[in-house]
Amino acid sequence: MALDEAAFNDAYRAHAGRLRAVAYDVLHDPAAAEDAVHSALMRVWSGGSYRADRGALLPFLIACVRREALDTVRGSKRRHLREVKVAADDPVAIDETAAIDPIEARRIRLALDTLPEGQRDVITRAYFGHRTLLEVAREADLPLGTVKSRLAAGLRRLHTVLSLGAAPS
Amino acid sequence: MTQHLDDDAELYALGYTERERSEEIEAHLATCAACCERVAAAESVAASLSAALPPMPAAAPQRRTWWPQLATAAAVVFAATTALEVGFVHGESDRVQRTDVALTALASTHFAHTTLTSRPGLTVKAIYSRDGAWVYVVASGAPAGAHVVLRQGAAQRDLGALDDGAPATLFIHEPGRGDEYDIVAGGNIIAHGKPMY
Structure with missing residues (x-):
């Protein structure tokens, strides 16, 4: 095999962490976040929508995952996802x-x-x-x-x- | 659509456009280098913003995860992508670059997936290349010894047995194309689904 599979998996999981965090930030539900990441990647891979001239791949994937997560909230039939609301005085600072x-x-x-x-x-x-x-x-x-x-x-x-x-x- | 995206480039990059509008934008991006550049710039900022997010809590029970399977499929696809020059893949320092090469290979490889129709308690996905070069079947809740069968008209080809992992998997090189994947156990079809090439 041309690729060091263990190294690939390590680095792959490093990306997965970021993608999960992006989805979880929107959905506040680990299982739904996993689903959003999975759906977004499948959509990208099966559609062949990425081209190198679109810029770096990781930002592209992050954008796809966030879009998928927000689409999930917008179209969700899962009540708990729709009801994720913030209090008006919730902090908006970066920690x-x-x-x-x-x-x-x-x-x-x-x-x-x-x-x-x-x-x-x-x-x-x-x-x-x-x-x-x-x-x-x-x-x-x-x-x-x-x-x-x-x-x-x-x-x-x-x-x-x-x-x-x-x-x- | 020929009109440039204007502010929608940034709104799209942050996920604030409705799906229908997003699809219009993607169609435009396929033809407009200027808007591609603008969206890529906005996506790079959005990626930087995401670095300031906290990680997802790890305490959640692993209901199911497809990551290991996807990673394996990704590695397999990568290995199969002989057109890519991988000669530069050396040393530890370019690990991320290697990942990007592999993911790029995936992103530009035409493969698809389908969830098979199955009885309750059984979940089966088939990830397959559109040219019939390989298929990767992942099944949760399949009985021991279940086989994957590819049907083509009246003919059928037994691709082999799922392994005994959890989930059970089977990877086959050169299955060719067919009309339907069946999962067969004890002489019965317990799941079936059509690939879309």
């Missing part, structure tokens, strides 16, 4: 000490700090605070369209900041 990758988490926090407050607020509420975009709009008293455009603009700006390398302070 670097509990992060999968504390160093990258710190880099992200520093990069977020460089964003205009409106963009940072929308990203942290939506991504780290587990709000739907509608909930973010309600909490922040903004039109849904504004939430979407701030989220998109914030992500583009984050890309620039992260590409340049957020200076550690």
Whole structure:
């Protein structure tokens, strides 16, 4: 066999941990998270939808898994998945000490700090605070369209900041 | 659809587009390099954000997991992908690169899967390449000695017995294509399903 299978499995599981965390963050249910990861990978593999010119593979897979998990919540018949709600005062901060990758988490926090407050607020509420975009709009008293455009603009700006390398302070 | 994605590129990368819209976006991405680049940039930021998430708690009981099977299937597919140049695979430092090569091989290999129709308590999945080069059957709750049979019209071919693992598995090279996979035990068909090539 051309491949060191043990090494492959080790590294494969390393990716699986990240993918599971992404799904679990949305679903809060380990079994549902496993299913979401499984479905997303099967969808990718059977569809042959990945091409190298789409960028690196891991970010692509992470995006697929998150999309699958959010689709599961949106279309779920499983009541407990639909009822995962957050209290209005739930923290929306990054806990670097509990992060999968504390160093990258710190880099992200520093990069977020460089964003205009409106963009940072929308990203942290939506991504780290587990709000739907509608909930973010309600909490922040903004039109849904504004939430979407701030989220998109914030992500583009984050890309620039992260590409340049957020200076550690 | 020819219109560029605009803000939907970032919303899609974060999973905030409905499935129907996502499918439209994917169709557009197949034809638009500029939007591909924009989505890839947004996905790389989303991947960085995910590094700040906590890991999934490990305490959950292992109801069932397909990871070991998928990993094995992935390794098998990788080994079978002779078109890939793997000469650079050396040393420990490029382990992640190797994984990406293997996953890329998988992602660009045309294989499919089907869940077979079966009696209660029995779950069978068949993962198979669309050109009939291999099939990997994974079964939970199958009786000892159950066989996998590939039917093609009136002809049938016994592919062999599932092993006694939990779940039980069988990997077959060159099964060819067929109309239906059957799981047979004691002379009875206990599960069946059609591959879609």
